[in-house]
Amino acid sequence: MSIQIGPLKLDAPVLLAPMSGVTDLPFRRLARRLGAAMETSEMIACREAILRTDSSRRKAGRASDGAIMAVQIAGHDPEIMADAARFCVDDGADIIDLNFGCPAKKVVGKLSGSALMRDECRAAEIFEAVVGAVDVPVTLKMRTGWDENHRNAPKLAQIAERSGIRLVTVHGRTRAQKYNGQADWRFIRRVKEAVRIPVIANGDIRCLDDIAACLARSGADGVMIGRGACGRPWVIGEAIRYLADGTRGQGPALGEQMAIVLEHFEAMLVHYGEYRGVRNFRKHVSWYSNGLPNSTGFRDRIFKLEHPARIRTEIASFYSATIDKAAA
Numbered sequence: 300m301s302i303q304i305g306p307l308k309l310d311a312p313v314l315l316a317p318m319s320g321v322t323d324l325p326f327r328r329l330a331r332r333l334g335a336a337m338e339t340s341e342m343i344a345c346r347e348a349i350l351r352t353d354s355s356r357r358k359a360g361r362a363s364d365g366a367i368m369a370v371q372i373a374g375h376d377p378e379i380m381a382d383a384a385r386f387c388v389d390d391g392a393d394i395i396d397l398n399f400g401c402p403a404k405k406v407v408g409k410l411s412g413s414a415l416m417r418d419e420c421r422a423a424e425i426f427e428a429v430v431g432a433v434d435v436p437v438t439l440k441m442r443t444g445w446d447e448n449h450r451n452a453p454k455l456a457q458i459a460e461r462s463g464i465r466l467v468t469v470h471g472r473t474r475a476q477k478y479n480g481q482a483d484w485r486f487i488r489r490v491k492e493a494v495r496i497p498v499i500a501n502g503d504i505r506c507l508d509d510i511a512a513c514l515a516r517s518g519a520d521g522v523m524i525g526r527g528a529c530g531r532p533w534v535i536g537e538a539i540r541y542l543a544d545g546t547r548g549q550g551p552a553l554g555e556q557m558a559i560v561l562e563h564f565e566a567m568l569v570h571y572g573e574y575r576g577v578r579n580f581r582k583h584v585s586w587y588s589n590g591l592p593n594s595t596g597f598r599d600r601i602f603k604l605e606h607p608a609r610i611r612t613e614i615a616s617f618y619s620a621t622i623d624k625a626a627a
Contacts, residue, residue, distance in 0.1 A: 312521025334536015530586025
């Protein structure tokens, strides 16, 4: 299976979702090493991109020269979004992805993210402005609609296609749902049937069986994995192999997981510095250890530690004890 995004060919129809505060450069670099074929930046506010702030540059950093790099931008003014797209392409983006899906109050309150699904005329203006501003493919990520009574994703996808958008990703929830309830994979089929461009399904894809079920129900051309990759950066590579030849990976052995956790921690320290790196890593270590024996006590201890050397020791001790217990 492959996906054509304008002139770009993506051999593997499995994408890592852009998640603010999660899929930063260290995470994307790790996912890439473990098999991900494409990377998408965290969401970047258009004004940040235009000003080329340190934050926007960190978010848009490329993890690997061998991967297609998409930069996701958010805003509501067509001209400003077009300018931001130009800056991102000048800095090396292979794809510009438009965020019409973020449900966060602070984003929606600025008439950005999923709020744009309520204004189809403004959406069309944005599509046309950004597509006309850059010579790379422009893609769109959105939800099924604002709420249960306004699920206009099929119509918006048609507007996007007419405007030159090359691929659409649909999270199978409305903005009103945020991340509650179940993603409606069957509704995504309506989007797929409405357009000829590739459609990617997103939401509640956590394991290989979910991928098969989602593709069957949605008819989508591929899947995007978000929260299912938290604490499991290897899941993208496993999903790619599964769709390629049916291989069902069991995940890395505990010893390899320990090495991945430590590698991720070191990358966070380099990327953010010691103070922020330690704090930003806490959510990741919670996800990594989730489901392992005695993980609650481990997380409590880690959260109280400030010095990287002590954190490394605690991680190694926890995983070593878990390995020993599993072998007994």
